[in-house]
Amino acid sequence: MMLDAETKALEEPSAHEAEVRLWLRLLTCANLIEGEIRSKLRERFDITLPRFDLMAQLDRAPEGMTLSDVSRRMMVSNGNVTHIVDKLLASGDLDRRTAEHDRRVQVISLTSKGRAEFRAMAAEHADWLARLFAGLGETDINDLMRLLAKAKASVRAGLAEETAR
Amino acid sequence: MMLDAETKALEEPSAHEAEVRLWLRLLTCANLIEGEIRSKLRERFDITLPRFDLMAQLDRAPEGMTLSDVSRRMMVSNGNVTHIVDKLLASGDLDRRTAEHDRRVQVISLTSKGRAEFRAMAAEHADWLARLFAGLGETDINDLMRLLAKAKASVRAGLAEETAR
DNA sequence: GCAAATTATTTTAGGGTTCAAATATCCTCC
DNA sequence: GGAGGATATTTGAACCCTAAAATAATTTGC
Numbered sequence: 111m112m113l114d115a116e117t118k119a120l121e122e123p124s125a126h127e128a129e130v131r132l133w134l135r136l137l138t139c140a141n142l143i144e145g146e147i148r149s150k151l152r153e154r155f156d157i158t159l160p161r162f163d164l165m166a167q168l169d170r171a172p173e174g175m176t177l178s179d180v181s182r183r184m185m186v187s188n189g190n191v192t193h194i195v196d197k198l199l200a201s202g203d204l205d206r207r208t209a210e211h212d213r214r215v216q217v218i219s220l221t222s223k224g225r226a227e228f229r230a231m232a233a234e235h236a237d238w239l240a241r242l243f244a245g246l247g248e249t250d251i252n253d254l255m256r257l258l259a260k261a262k263a264s265v266r267a268g269l270a271e272e273t274a275r
Numbered sequence: 276m277m278l279d280a281e282t283k284a285l286e287e288p289s290a291h292e293a294e295v296r297l298w299l300r301l302l303t304c305a306n307l308i309e310g311e312i313r314s315k316l317r318e319r320f321d322i323t324l325p326r327f328d329l330m331a332q333l334d335r336a337p338e339g340m341t342l343s344d345v346s347r348r349m350m351v352s353n354g355n356v357t358h359i360v361d362k363l364l365a366s367g368d369l370d371r372r373t374a375e376h377d378r379r380v381q382v383i384s385l386t387s388k389g390r391a392e393f394r395a396m397a398a399e400h401a402d403w404l405a406r407l408f409a410g411l412g413e414t415d416i417n418d419l420m421r422l423l424a425k426a427k428a429s430v431r432a433g434l435a436e437e438t439a440r
Numbered sequence: 441g442c443a444a445a446t447t448a449t450t451t452t453a454g455g456g457t458t459c460a461a462a463t464a465t466c467c468t469c470c
Numbered sequence: 471g472g473a474g475g476a477t478a479t480t481t482g483a484a485c486c487c488t489a490a491a492a493t494a495a496t497t498t499g500c
Contacts (some may be wrong), residue, residue, distance in 0.1 A: 126401040129408045135423045140305035191349025214478040236291040244296045264410025379448045
């Protein structure tokens with residue numbers, strides 16, 4: 111018996127149920143943690159998560175990064191990076207200069223003030239995560255790392271398949 | 276030798292590194308999937324993810340839900356729910372009525388139009404997820420479900436510990 | 441019965457986010 | 471050496487989001 115897509119959906123409401131439930135569980139975990147990190151960052155350091163993330167990227171790039179690099183690494187839009195950078199420039203945590211070889215390119219880097227602030231925040235940040243994951247053993251963490259890597263690869267493959275089509 | 280917290284952080288920059296890396300990997304996975312779902316929802320149905328999520332909650336509650344229920348279930352703020360509901364009311368996907376037993380309470384539910392639209396969207400939504408997770412076997416999915424449940428419990432315990440303190 | 445505390449919702453202020461359009465600069469190739 | 475295409479960034483419009491204050495209605499304790 112052949113069914114069109116709509117009829118089939120009505121008759122098989124649980125199709126791909128496992129995948130949907132996996133996604134919802136993954137999302138719930140991420141949202142719980144993200145909410146806690148956001149509220150801790152605000153409460154302890156009066157900073158937002160995106161600004162913290164941007165400083166984390168720059169901490170690993172002593173020479174600085176271009177805005178496009180940041181945008182790719184953080185997986186956020188270019189316009190968004192411009193906005194976050196503006197705020198961190200205003201608070202004196204970042205330096206910005208135009209690249210000499212290409213005047214379209216803006217290179218940003220941490221000021222020494224920004225670097226010192228970031229290091230202090232990063233240490234606490236790691237402590238918060240350790241507390242949240244305290245219920246997981248070393249084996250659990252390793253297994254999760256492996257399975258999430260596999261999931262990430264699967265997702266990227268699915269995305270690539272689509273753009274190729 | 277005793278060290279204060281700051282000195283210790285400087286001398287042990289890799290403390291809790293495993294937990295931080297687990298968090299970053301979890302977040303990357305979630306962001307990749309969420310970005311794809313958002314862009315598909317926009318492209319195929321011109322709807323945002325929060326509106327889709329609200330409709331999903333209501334689809335499982337034929338009698339309707341109060342705004343506070345929705346806020347708790349979706350883990351978003353009350354003010355945000357008000358905003359999203361306004362939009363879905365305007366597009367005719369939701370009904371809203373004041374509860375007779377308590378005039379503070381607003382009960383919202385899907386209109387038949389909203390329900391039909393949601394069912395069509397949900398079927399495709401499940402297909403997108405199945406495609407993204409196509410690289411995972413049944414065992415992988417089961418393992419991930421179990422480990423993420425454990426992680427979720429750990430995070431909730433960590434949060435509870437803090438509020439108790 | 442009524443003042444005070446509680447509860448449900450809305451409003452407000454301040455961010456963050458995307459996409460698409462606009463600018464500015466560079467590069468290529470004739 | 472200049473036109474056309476590519477690349478880096480900014481701007482603008484429309485959302486989403488939260489926390490905190492304000493509003494409205496109910497419940498509680500006396």
